[in-house]
Amino acid sequence: MRLSEDDLLVVLSMRGYDLYNNPYKYSVDSQSTYRLTLSREEEDVVAKDRVRRAFNQSEDAAKIVNASLQHIYQDYTVMVTLKNKISGDTVSFSVLNE
Known part of the structure; x- marks a missing residue:
């Protein structure tokens, strides 16, 4: 799944990491998107966070x-x-x- 940096933060926190301790920092497709394989639960949490951000921003x-x-x-x-x-x-x- 393609992830923005905001999406990546959600996945990292679910996996017990943060941006400074990011094991996926070399999985960068570009300056602003990441490509990771997510579990169904992680996909659901990312989708809900995207909706929350749409409301807040x-x-x-x-x-x-x-x-x-x-x-x-x-x-x-x-x-x-x-x-x-x-x-x-x-x-x-x-x-x-x-």
């Missing part, structure tokens, strides 16, 4: 929407709502054409 989601829809919504304000299907929590924000 909604400006990142706004940047993705902005880059994807830039030419479509120049005359509109786009509202985005993220909803966690398990907990029912929602986060809403508007995306400005910048």
Whole structure:
């Protein structure tokens, strides 16, 4: 599975490591992604952490929407709502054409 550094931190903590004691530091595919084989439990925890980060860092989601829809919504304000299907929590924000 491809992992960002944030994802890698989750897996390392599950395996009893940290970034300074990282046995996978040479498994780097690029400057920002890692490729590791994960157990099903680790995949689930990484997925849940990605959802949590999306809720806590909604400006990142706004940047993705902005880059994807830039030419479509120049005359509109786009509202985005993220909803966690398990907990029912929602986060809403508007995306400005910048």
